[in-house]
Amino acid sequence: MENTAEQNIANDYKVVSFHNAESFDFTHEMGCMYDGRPVTGSEGVLGLGGGETKMLPFHVGFRIARNLAKQTLMRKSGDRKQLDAQGHPIVAAIWDDAALESLARSYITEMYSEDKPVAKTQTDVLFERIQALESLIKGQDAKKEEVLVAKESTTPAPEEVVLTFQDKQQVLLELEKRGIPHDKRASQDKLEKLLA
Numbered sequence: 001m002e003n004t005a006e007q008n009i010a011n012d013y014k015v016v017s018f019h020n021a022e023s024f025d026f027t028h029e030m031g032c033m034y035d036g037r038p039v040t041g042s043e044g045v046l047g048l049g050g051g052e053t054k055m056l057p058f059h060v061g062f063r064i065a066r067n068l069a070k071q072t073l074m075r076k077s078g079d080r081k082q083l084d085a086q087g088h089p090i091v092a093a094i095w096d097d098a099a100l101e102s103l104a105r106s107y108i109t110e111m112y113s114e115d116k117p118v119a120k121t122q123t124d125v126l127f128e129r130i131q132a133l134e135s136l137i138k139g140q141d142a143k144k145e146e147v148l149v150a151k152e153s154t155t156p157a158p159e160e161v162v163l164t165f166q167d168k169q170q171v172l173l174e175l176e177k178r179g180i181p182h183d184k185r186a187s188q189d190k191l192e193k194l195l196a
Helices: 005-011 058-077 097-107 122-154 168-178 188-195
Strands: 014-019 053-057 108-113
Touching: 005 058, 014 058, 053 058, 058 097, 058 108, 097 108, 168 188
Parallel strands: none
Antiparallel strands: 014 053, 014 108
C-alpha cells in the first residue's frame, strides 16, 4: 500500500472489522497498539485474543493488522531451514512487502465509511463556545433561583423571628435602629416587649 496523502484522506473515515485469525493472543508488547497506546479487547483486556474481532477506525485497524502479520510471519520463520547444505546460515528476509501486505489485509474487513464532518471556521467554533458558556450561565442562574426559593421556604416569616439579647445595651441599639420611642431607664424586659 502506498502511503500517499490522498490515500490517507480517503481512509480517514473508514471503519474496519479487525479479526485476529491466529491461535495466539496478540498483546500490546507484540504491537497491538497505535501511536504508543495499547488497543484493548473484550472486557478491557490489553491486546486481542486469538479469534477476537473488534471494530476500529481504518488507520488503527491497518496498523495493528500489519503488526500482527509481522508477528505471524516471524513465528512461521522458525519453521524454515536455518542452514544450507554446507552448514552456513541462510540469510533471507523473513517477509517481503507483498506477503506482509496480503496477510495484513486478510485480518481486516472494510465495514463502512462515515460521513466527513463539515469543516468549521474559527468563527463557528467561537460562537459554539459562546453558546456553551451561555447555557452554562443559564444553568447556574437556575441553580441560584432554586437556592433562593429553598432559602425563602426555610426562612421564617419576620413576625416569627425571635430576637434574643445578651444585655440591655443590645436592646437599646435595636430600638434606636428601628426608630421605636423608648425610655432608656426601663428594664431590659420592658424594652424587649417594645420590640415584639
